[in-house]
Amino acid sequence: MFQLLLKILPSRVAYAHCDVPCGIYDPKPAQLAAATMLKMTEILGEAGSDEHKRTRATLTKEEHGRILKHELGILWSDYFKPEHLDKFPDLHDKFWRAMKQTSQVKQTVDAEAAKDLVARVDEIAEIFVQTKS
Amino acid sequence: MLPTLRPGDQVLVWRPGLPDPGDVVVAKFGHQFVVKRVQKAAGDSYELLGDNPRAGRSFIVPETQIVGRVFFLQKFDEGD
Numbered sequence: 001m002f003q004l005l006l007k008i009l010p011s012r013v014a015y016a017h018c019d020v021p022c023g024i025y026d027p028k029p030a031q032l033a034a035a036t037m038l039k040m041t042e043i044l045g046e047a048g049s050d051e052h053k054r055t056r057a058t059l060t061k062e063e064h065g066r067i068l069k070h071e072l073g074i075l076w077s078d079y080f081k082p083e084h085l086d087k088f089p090d091l092h093d094k095f096w097r098a099m100k101q102t103s104q105v106k107q108t109v110d111a112e113a114a115k116d117l118v119a120r121v122d123e124i125a126e127i128f129v130q131t132k133s
Numbered sequence: 134m135l136p137t138l139r140p141g142d143q144v145l146v147w148r149p150g151l152p153d154p155g156d157v158v159v160a161k162f163g164h165q166f167v168v169k170r171v172q173k174a175a176g177d178s179y180e181l182l183g184d185n186p187r188a189g190r191s192f193i194v195p196e197t198q199i200v201g202r203v204f205f206l207q208k209f210d211e212g213d
Binding site: 002003005006009011012013014015016024025026029032033036060063064066067070071074078 | 134135138143144145159162163165166167168169175176177178183190191192193194195205207
């Protein structure tokens with residue numbers, strides 16, 4: 001039965017390699033993580049004394065801070081190459097400051113800091129797009 | 134995804150529902166589909182990793198980019 005489904009259903013290729021290097025990079029997960037940290041910061045600002053809501057929002061903000069640093073690290077260490085520095089000489093600094101801002105947003109409940117983080121990550125994503133074209 | 138999957142293998146993917154850790158899933162990442170195993174759920178994202186000890190990086194993929202769970206594998210046969 002399954003053999004029949006394999007024959008008649010539309011098929012797509014999926015890649016499982018990814019090592020060495022796989023060439024699959026995307027700044028979107030980093031942008032989503034930064035957006036989530038901002039949303040959680042806003043929820044915390046409005047949660048008042050709702051302990052359960054505060055706890056869940058804090059946990060989510062913390063986890064997405066971890067995800068964001070992970071994703072930024074991948075782009076920085078694996079995607080970007082020395083030749084990109086010709087066009088974007090302050091690239092390392094942008095990554096360093098974005099990582100530091102991620103820590104700041106984890107450690108505080110500061111919507112302005114969270115918005116700043118979103119802007120920094122969006123800037124890196126824009127550089128990524130420009131290096132693709 | 135060696136040794137579980139090899140080039141030319143075909144899988145069927147079940148779209149409905151959310152994956153559990155240990156499931157092999159197909160996900161959209163960048164402009165491609167990847168097939169990897171779920172390590173853990175992380176908020177509304179999933180951390181995916183290949184079975185190959187040399188698989189390298191893990192992927193973190195939002196739930197909305199999970200296509201579905203692999204539920205059938207047909208191994209590639211040279212004689213096909």
